[in-house]
Amino acid sequence: MFALQTSINSMMSVYSETGDYGNVRVSGEILLNISYSYKTGALNVLVRECRCLATGDERRQRTDAYVKTYLLPDKSRQSKRKTSIKSNTTNPVFNENLRYVVSHSQLEMRTLQVSVWHHDRFGHNNFLGETELTFDSWEFETQIEEWFALQPRNESYVDSVMHYKGELTVVLKYIPAERNVSLPLDQVQVKKGFLKGKKKNITLPKGGMVELLVKEAKNLTAVKGGSSDPFVKGYLLPDDKKSTKHKTAVVKRTVNPRWNHTFTYCGLQHSDLDSVCLELTVWDREPFASNVFLGGVRLGAGTGSSGEKLEEMRGERVGKAALDSVNLEGRSFLTLKDFNAEEIKPILWVSADLKHRIKHRGEYVPLLQGKSIAMIFEKRSTRTRMATETGFSLLGGHPCFLTPQDIHLGVNESTTDTARVLSGLADVVLARVYSHSSLEHLDIDASIPVINGLSDLYHPIQVLADLSTLQEHYGSLKGLTLAWIGDGNNVLHSFMMSLAKLGVNLKVATPKGYEPDANVTQEAQLLSKQFGTKLQFLMDPMEAARHSSVLVTDTWVSMGQEEEKKKRLKDFHGYQITMQTGSVAAPDWTFLHCLPRKAEEVDDEVFYSPRSLVFTEAENHKWTIMGLMVCILTDYTPQIPKLKFKKNMWEKDIKNRILSSVCHL
Numbered sequence: 240m241f242a243l244q245t246s247i248n249s250m251m252s253v254y255s256e257t258g259d260y261g262n263v264r265v266s267g268e269i270l271l272n273i274s275y276s277y278k279t280g281a282l283n284v285l286v287r288e289c290r291c292l293a294t295g296d297e298r299r300q301r302t303d304a305y306v307k308t309y310l311l312p313d314k315s316r317q318s319k320r321k322t323s324i325k326s327n328t329t330n331p332v333f334n335e336n337l338r339y340v341v342s343h344s345q346l347e348m349r350t351l352q353v354s355v356w357h358h359d360r361f362g363h364n365n366f367l368g369e370t371e372l373t374f375d376s377w378e379f380e381t382q383i384e385e386w387f388a389l390q391p392r393n394e395s396y397v398d399s400v401m402h403y404k405g406e407l408t409v410v411l412k413y414i415p416a417e418r419n420v421s422l423p424l425d426q427v428q429v430k431k432g433f434l435k436g437k438k439k440n441i442t443l444p445k446g447g448m449v450e451l452l453v454k455e456a457k458n459l460t461a462v463k464g465g466s467s468d469p470f471v472k473g474y475l476l477p478d479d480k481k482s483t484k485h486k487t488a489v490v491k492r493t494v495n496p497r498w499n500h501t502f503t504y505c506g507l508q509h510s511d512l513d514s515v516c517l518e519l520t521v522w523d524r525e526p527f528a529s530n531v532f533l534g535g536v537r538l539g540a541g542t543g544s545s546g547e548k549l550e551e552m553r554g555e556r557v558g559k560a561a562l563d564s565v566n567l568e569g570r571s572f573l574t575l576k577d578f579n580a581e582e583i584k585p586i587l588w589v590s591a592d593l594k595h596r597i598k599h600r601g602e603y604v605p606l607l608q609g610k611s612i613a614m615i616f617e618k619r620s621t622r623t624r625m626a627t628e629t630g631f632s633l634l635g636g637h638p639c640f641l642t643p644q645d646i647h648l649g650v651n652e653s654t655t656d657t658a659r660v661l662s663g664l665a666d667v668v669l670a671r672v673y674s675h676s677s678l679e680h681l682d683i684d685a686s687i688p689v690i691n692g693l694s695d696l697y698h699p700i701q702v703l704a705d706l707s708t709l710q711e712h713y714g715s716l717k718g719l720t721l722a723w724i725g726d727g728n729n730v731l732h733s734f735m736m737s738l739a740k741l742g743v744n745l746k747v748a749t750p751k752g753y754e755p756d757a758n759v760t761q762e763a764q765l766l767s768k769q770f771g772t773k774l775q776f777l778m779d780p781m782e783a784a785r786h787s788s789v790l791v792t793d794t795w796v797s798m799g800q801e802e803e804k805k806k807r808l809k810d811f812h813g814y815q816i817t818m819q820t821g822s823v824a825a826p827d828w829t830f831l832h833c834l835p836r837k838a839e840e841v842d843d844e845v846f847y848s849p850r851s852l853v854f855t856e857a858e859n860h861k862w863t864i865m866g867l868m869v870c871i872l873t874d875y876t877p878q879i880p881k882l883k884f885k886k887n888m889w890e891k892d893i894k895n896r897i898l899s900s901v902c903h904l
């Protein structure tokens with residue numbers, strides 16, 4: 240028998256947080272604009288651009304760069320911020336603000352680590368260089384904008400700060416076979432349920448036994464409010480079937496937990512001890528998200544390699560891995576023009592995940608607990624207001640609905656002052672405005688994210704709901720053709736800024752004089768060229784509908800256009816969507832309308848038919864607004880794998896629905 244008492248910090252950890260840095264030669268500089276606001280307690284790290292970066296992927300001769308920051312010594316995901324990825328350039332321009340809320344006295348003791356990475360969709364991201372800034376002699380009122388040379392990895396800092404993750408105390412014993420067989424049955428620890436009804440038939444394990452007492456840990460990383468909910472997981476490697484997994488209980492709200500929990504591993508010969516290894520990992524339990532990896536250690540001589548477990552240990556579950564390259568936290572959402580496909584897809588995914596968990600599984604998911612949203616509405620609303628209020632509350636947050644009659648905005652108080660005040664009182668603003676420039680002003684002055692709840696130029700949250708509805712019904716967006724028949728308005732503009740990025744073709748039929756905005760059109764043409772999708776501008780509604788999968792229209796008289804109503808109704812004559820319009824569309828055509836609807840735009844036969852997805856579309860307004868809020872206010876990872884919608888399932892469903900409609904007739 241041997242006994243061993245050890246602690247993590249006396250052993251070399253194989254769980255480097257530093258990851259795989261690749262072998263890219265470091266070059267280039269990064270332009271940062273750094274400011275600190277005493278008023279909001281926000282450190283704003285505006286990542287402007289990089290120049291002369293090294294090539295991230297030599298074989299493919301490309302660099303897809305993004306910037307990542309940590310406010311050291313905190314290396315937890317709460318401290319991580321990322322920009323979007325800029326494709327195929329060694330001189331990427333970001334102009335993205337990475338924000339930390341931290342008191343200036345805390346900040347004096349912190350180090351901002353700014354690293355640049357090449358994003359490899361199919362392998363490891365490659366390190367392209369970094370710079371570190373300390374704040375101990377910083378003039379906090381001064382804003383700096385400066386080029387910083389990128390440096391190779393600072394190994395000494397990595398060793399001294401990043402590898403130390405606390406200490407774990409364990410007692411390890413090997414009990415040889417001759418002693419093991421004399422153990423009474425109730426001392427042989429096997430998985431729960433194994434003994435149930437089988438006591439008579441149980442065969443005692445052959446060979447010796449490893450007994451591990453997990454006593455306690457000290458100085459673990461605090462991942463929430465100064466503490467964690469830690470537990471230990473253990474495997475005896477190699478273990479391809481995960482049959483040796485043991486876990487301690489969770490000890491709540493502490494970074495110095497005491498477990499005194501014993502794991503036993505049976506059937507081991509003494510000679511096996513040279514080839515096995517005991518992997519112990521410490522985790523923070525997260526009831527509504529992936530558990531957070533706090534540290535790990537391997538005891539024993541064997542390598543016990545098991546790729547699957549290593550992956551799980553790093554928290555890279557399906558969802559996490561796929562979302563890892565995208566960080567929308569703190570981003571405003573004024574237009575889909577600012578969001579690429581890799582940023583839009585996670586919003587749709589989180590939305591579908593929330594719908595599944597809350598609506599279908601009946602779970603309570605308070606991801607926005609303690610957060611507030613200021614909802615400014617210059618115009619009336621049914622769906623956007625209800626979707627935001629109920630959705631935000633459902634996630635545990637607090638919505639405040641404000642109209643110009645309720646608050647001083649634009650009457651007694653400037654937009655600038657209102658934006659600053661709201662930034663201190665809420666976590667996010669959603670604003671429905673007449674002029675898009677009002678949103679842009681709000682966004683400049685606010686230090687919290689601003690969401691466009693509709694402006695004269697764009698209605699991006701509506702299009703998120705539409706994309707999610709189509710994704711649900713068709714199983715995939717790519718390859719669909721959407722026909723917009725009607726006014727060249729804000730909803731169309733948002734489609735024009737997003738569809739090509741997702742591989743959707745667009746045909747637009749508008750009466751003369753009601754075409755979409757010229758700048759938006761020019762941008763959409765560039766996107767369609769870039770992504771190889773079809774984009775057509777027509778005047779004939781039937782031509783737009785021909786072979787299209789989705790027929791879409793909207794009101795012909797938007798809010799604020801009431802005086803033009805008579806003329807508009809005349810000008811839009813012939814644009815009503817009817818079954819005749821659908822007769823030339825694709826066999827599986829569907830209909831969308833963002834509502835409210837008037838009969839002149841679409842007749843009752845189409846509007847209330849099984850082809851019409853309008854009421855799901857209205858409901859999805861809520862799930863997509865919730866998904867968006869969660870993406871910009873938290874680092875939530877979907878609990879369920881990326882939802883898969885099989886096309887043949889949908890085809891069956893729509894055929895059944897059409898059939899049942901025929902029966903009613």
Ligand SMILES: NC(=O)OP(=O)(O)O
Pocket residue numbers: 619620621622623624693701833834835
């Ligand atoms: N589609 C839409 O934005 O509806 P409301 O105007 O009711 O918010």
